[in-house]
Amino acid sequence: MRFSRSWLAEYVTLPESFEALANGLTGAGLAVEGSDHVGDDVLFEVDVTSNRADCMSHLGIAREVGALFGQTVEQPDLPTPGVIRIDANSWGSIEIEDPVGCPRYVGVVVRGIRVGTSPDWLKARLEAVGVRSINNVVDVTNFVLWEYGQPLHGFDADKLRGQKIVVRSARNGEALITLDGETRLLVPEILVIADGQEAVALAGIMGGRDSEVSEGTVNVLIESAHFQPTRVRNGAKALAMHTDASHRFERGSDPEACLEAALRAAGLIVDLCGGKLDPQVIDVRPDVTEPVEGEFSLEGLNAFAGVETDESFVVEHLGRLGFTLQRLFGDETAWNVQVPSWRRFDFEADPKGRVYPAYFYEEVLRMRGLDAIPSTLPAIEGPDPGLSLSHLRREELRNLLAACGLAETITYSFGSAGADSRFNGLAVGPPLELANALSEQYAFMQRSLLPNLVEGALYNLRRGAQSVQLFEFGHVFPASGSEVDSLGVILGGRLGSPWQRGLELDFFDLKGVLEMMARESGAELRFEPAALAGLIPGTAAEIHLARRGAADPVPIGYLGRVDEPESAVPLYAGEIRIEELGRGAPDEVTAPPRHPGVAVDLTLTHSLDTAWATLAVAIRELRPESLTDFEMTDRYCGEGVPAGAVNTTISFRYGAHDRSLTQDEVNEQHGRLAEALERRFKLGG
C-alpha cells in the first residue's frame, strides 16, 4: 500500500532522514518495501499485513510513527455538529435492518453545494496514492479514506427515494448498476444500502450509478458506516469484486471512527464545494460496542521475551498506540488493558473473552525492536523420540539408489486423466480430482509415480540422452485412507561408451536394484509374472514379499517394460510401497569357511519355457549334502543351441566346514546332481 511522506508530515514530526523512518516502520512490522522520490515528496510502499487495517491510512501510519519516535499526532480540525440524532433528521431517516452486518451508520447532509473540479493540492494528494480525481465531492470522500482509513460514500441526497436509507440484505433477483457501469445481480448474502424503493449501493463495496454525486448534485448525504468484515467479504466474493473500501472493511474498520470521518469530509466539502452542513447528524447504532480488554504483567512479558523491559517503556508506548492501561490493584507492574477501537479485530480473546497476553507482548516487543531480544537456545527436556521411521527408511534407500547410479528426481503429484489411468498404480479407488486445477494436465492426484517418471525419461531422451536412470519418492493418493509412501524407478538405454564397457540397461538391471534395496531393508522379494496396464505383455511382474508366501494376494509393487512407443530405447519401470520394506536389522557376519570349497560349472540346455525359478527349486530339492550354494552365471541362445532352447550355466560350490573335500567326493555328488537335472529338463523330454 502506497503512502506519501509529505502527507504523513501533516500529522506528525518525522525523522530527518527517510531511511530512519523506513527502518523504524519496518522494525515495527510495517515493512517499507520501496520508495520513489517525486519532487519534494517521497512515495513509499508499505506491506500492511491483513491484521492491520488501522494502518491502511496516513493517520494510522502517523500513530505508529508517533509511538516509535515519541511524537504527538496532530488530528485534523473537525466542524462541530449541532445535534446527534439516532434515526432521522430534517432530510430523512436511516434504518438498520441488519445490525450484525452493520453495527453503525452515520449520515451527514451538506446542502447547497456546487460540484466541480478539485483544487490542485487535493488532486496531488490523491495522485500520490494512485487515485484518479473525479470531482470535488468524490475526491473528498477518497481523501478521507486515505486519511482516516474509513471508507465513505457520497449520495446525491435528492435521488434517494422516500428520503430514506435502509441497510438490509439484498433481495433475491434484485439488481444494481454500480458506479463502474456494471449491472450486478444480487443475492441475499450481499448487504446493501437501499432507499425507499430498492438497492442504491453495495454496503462496504461500491456505490450505485443512479444515486452518485454528479454535476447537478446540490445536496449530498455522506455515508460513514461500520460493516461486519465477513459480511463485506462474502458480498465481495459473491460478486468477485475488490475495492479500496472492501479491502479495509474486510480487514476490520474502526467502529469509533465513523462520526469523525464523516465530519472531516463534511468540513472539507463545505470548504471546497460551498454549501452548509446540516446541524442534525444521524448516528444509528443499535447496540453498544463492548471494549476489548485483557490483562498483562511485566513479569509475564519478561518471561515470554527472555529480556527485561522497563515499566515506563510499556506505559509510554502502549499509551501512544492508543491502549488504555489501568494498574491492577496491589500490583505496580500488572495492568488491565483496553484495546483501542481500531485494533479490536486484531486482538483475539480466550474462551473467557479476555485478550491473550501474547498480543500485548507483541505490541511492546515490536516497539522495542526484535534486535533487543538476546538469542538463547531452548533447554532440551524430555525424551528424544529419534527421527521418524519413514524418514530414515527413505534416507537409507535414497543413499542406496544413488550408490547404484540412479539420479533422484521430483515431479508434480498431479497429472492428467490420461496419465492417471495409464498404470495400475499403488493407490486403490478412483482418483482424487482437483476442483480448481491449473489445467487438465494437472487435474488428478497421482495414483502411481510412473506416468510422471516416464515423462521425465522422455524429457531426457528427447534431449539426446543415451540412457536414463531415475528414481522418485512420493505419495500416491487413494480415494480415501492413508496416502501411500511410494518409490518409483525407471531406467533404460545404453549406459556408457564401448570404452567404458557400456551395457544395455534391461529388466534385470531394474529387478536387481529392487532386490538389493529389499535385501538392505531386511526383506526378500518374489516376482510373479502378471499382465499389467501400461507394461508390455510378457515383461511385467507383480512384486510380493517372499515371507508372505505364495498365497499372498496383495502385491507391494510391480515392474516391467513400459509400453511407450515414443521412446527410442526400451524403458523399464517399477514402483514399490516402501513402508512394506521395513528397516533391516544389522546383519550378523558369518565367518568364511576355513577349508576352501570346490566350484563346478554345469551348462544345461533346456526349453525356454522352463523358468529359472523352476530350475532353482529343482536344485534345492536335489541339494547334494556338500552343496553350499549355487548361482546362475550365464544364459545363451544362438548358434549351437536348438531353437526354443537356451543354455543356462550354473556355478555350484561344494564344501564342508570341518575339512577339505576330495575331488572324488565332489565328482560323485555333482555327477549325480548333474545327471538328475539333465534327465529332468532335457529337451523333448
Added chain:
Amino acid sequence: MPDPPDLAQQREEFEREASAASDRAAWEALRLKWLGRKRGIVRGLLSQLGGLPPDERKDFGQAVNRLKNSVEARLEELDASLSARERTASTQSAALDVTLPGRPPRVGTAHPVSLVVREIVEIFAGLGFSVAEGPEVEDDFHNFEALNFPPDHPAREEQDTFFLRDGRLLRTHTSPVQIRTMVDRDPPIRVICPGRVYRKDNDLRHSPMFHQIEGLAVGKGITFGDLKGTLEAFVHRLFSEETGVRLRPSYFPFTEPSAEVDITCPFCSGSGCRVCSDTGWMEILGSGMVNPRVLERCGIDPSVYTGFAFGLGIDRVAMIRFGIPNIRLLFDSDERVLRQVRG
C-alpha cells in the same frame, strides 16, 4: 703348466660363439652344445679321459674342469644380460597412454531438495528435534481452522488453495503437521516437518508444488529469545557463521507475535545486488511464538506452555545453495541438471 693346446682352441671357439649369442634361442643352443648332458662338448671331453694314459689324466681332467667352469660362468653372465633385455622389452610393450580418460564408477545423486532437507534435519537433530510427517491431502480443520484462520479470513485467500472435488484440499503449508503433532503428543515437543506443499500459482518464480520445512517447539518457559537463538544457530550452520539474521515483526494467524526472518543476501553478502533488489537482505523464513489459540485448540494449556514455530521454503534454499536459476529446473527430471549436484 700350460693347457693342452686343443683346449685353448675350444676356449676360443666357445668365446666366439658366446659373443654371437644375441637371443634366448642362441643362448639355449650354446648351452646345449657345450654343456648338454649327452652330446655336450664338455661331456665329450670328459669321456675322452678314460682313453688317456694315467699320467696325463689328471692334467687333462683339471683342464676340462676349468673349461667347464668358465663356460658356466660365461653362460650365467649371458643369461643375466639376456633376462635384463627381456624385462626391458616386456615392460616396453606394457606402456599405456596415461592421458586416456579413466572409467569412473557410475554414481547417482540425491535431488537438491532432498540434500537440503537432509542438511536441515541434521542441524535440527543436533538441537534435539525429531522428524514428523503428515498427509498432503488435508482437511480445512488441519490446514486452516486449527491454525487460527477463521472462515472467510483474508489470510486464507493469500494462500491460493487447491481444493479437491470431495471437499478436502491440498495442504498449502506444512503447518498441519504441527497440529497433528500437538494433538497426538504431550509437550515437550520438538519436531521438524519437511514435505511437499501446493499453491495455485504457476509462473517463472512459482511452482504449483514446492517444498517447505516446518519446525515446532513447545514446552515450559520457551521464550522469544529461544526462537531467535534457534533460528540464528540454524542459519549460521546452513549458510555461514558470517550470515546476518534479522527478525521483522509480521503477521501469521497461527503465531503471536510473528516475525519474518531475513538473512544477509548470500549472493552479495549484504552489500546489495540484483537478487536482493539492492536491499542486502533476503527473506527466507516465517516464524513466531505459537498463538495461544492454536495451543488451546490442540489441547495444550497456553497459560502453562509456550512454544515457537517457523517455516521455510526448501526449493528456494536449494536454488541459492546450488545456483539454480529457475525453479522449474528442480522438477523437470533433467539428468544433466540432477547429476551435477553433490551432497
